[in-house]
Amino acid sequence: MQSIPIEHGLILAGILFSLGLIGVLTRRNVVFVLMSLEIMLNASGLAFIVAASRWGHAEGQIMFLMILTLAAAEVAVGLGLIIQMYRRFNTVDINVLSKMKG
Amino acid sequence: MIILFYIAAAIAVISTVCVILQSNIVHALIYLITSLLSVAVIFYVLGAPFAAMLEAIVYAGAIMVLFLFVIMMLNLGQHTRDQEKSWLTSKVWIAPSIMSGILLVQLVNVLSELDHDVELTRVGVLEVSALLFGPYVLAVELASILLLAGLVSAYHLAKK
Numbered sequence: 483m484q485s486i487p488i489e490h491g492l493i494l495a496g497i498l499f500s501l502g503l504i505g506v507l508t509r510r511n512v513v514f515v516l517m518s519l520e521i522m523l524n525a526s527g528l529a530f531i532v533a534a535s536r537w538g539h540a541e542g543q544i545m546f547l548m549i550l551t552l553a554a555a556e557v558a559v560g561l562g563l564i565i566q567m568y569r570r571f572n573t574v575d576i577n578v579l580s581k582m583k584g
Numbered sequence: 585m586i587i588l589f590y591i592a593a594a595i596a597v598i599s600t601v602c603v604i605l606q607s608n609i610v611h612a613l614i615y616l617i618t619s620l621l622s623v624a625v626i627f628y629v630l631g632a633p634f635a636a637m638l639e640a641i642v643y644a645g646a647i648m649v650l651f652l653f654v655i656m657m658l659n660l661g662q663h664t665r666d667q668e669k670s671w672l673t674s675k676v677w678i679a680p681s682i683m684s685g686i687l688l689v690q691l692v693n694v695l696s697e698l699d700h701d702v703e704l705t706r707v708g709v710l711e712v713s714a715l716l717f718g719p720y721v722l723a724v725e726l727a728s729i730l731l732l733a734g735l736v737s738a739y740h741l742a743k744k
Binding site: 487534553562 | 589600612616623634638646650651691692696704712716723731734737739740
């Protein structure tokens with residue numbers, strides 16, 4: 483039976499997660515921030531799949547399905563917010579949102 | 585099969601780096617699709633063909649089309665690219681990279697103490713669906729309610 487070490491899969495998920503985190507922290511374009519969030523969610527899904535295939539269970543794939551649903555809902559709401567933000571401020575710069583009045 | 589895992593992992597990491605370094609938004613989206621498809625290959629190699637299929641259809645298909653639709657709708661063209669280039673100076677990368685690097689080093693440190701092997705056994709659609717519509721049927725219903733709420737709120741937010 484072919485096998486790979488579990489830490490390689492989990493470290494790959496960790497690398498993808500940190501890359502997404504760098505994107506979220508660095509970018510000022512709100513569409514890029516949302517894309518980096520997708521990378522992070524996808525990395526956590528990868529970690530679930532790796533851990534599930536370690537024991538040969540199907541539960542990890544079900545958790546991945548839940549993450550997929552969450553990502554779809556989050557992207558729909560996030561893109562709706564981006565459209566609304568572009569209408570109000572006519573920019574995709576996330577820094578304009580810090581000038582909000584209470 | 586094992587060499588396929590490492591090739592796909594390298595493609596995923598490289599294309600994700602390209603996503604966060606890219607200033608052209610459509611090119612970044614294409615790199616993100618490449619990354620997601622190589623993660624789908626990794627899922628297939630790890631013995632999760634159903635997850636691989638969903639990754640290709642839902643992530644690389646539906647969600648990325650949503651992004652493309654919004655990019656087209658907002659008409660983020662040349663001026664956004666110039667704006668991105670002025671924002672992305674090398675100075676802004678330093679602090680986030682150091683912080684994420686520390687996080688990654690800690691993760692690698694913890695994870696390298698595990699030494700189990702992942703046997704590449706196939707867990708197919710049958711096993712997943714038997715669980716999904718057996719013990720986890722409540723989660724499916726809640727996911728459908730979540731999607732409905734997302735649909736309604738996206739419609740409400742994007743309305744004029």
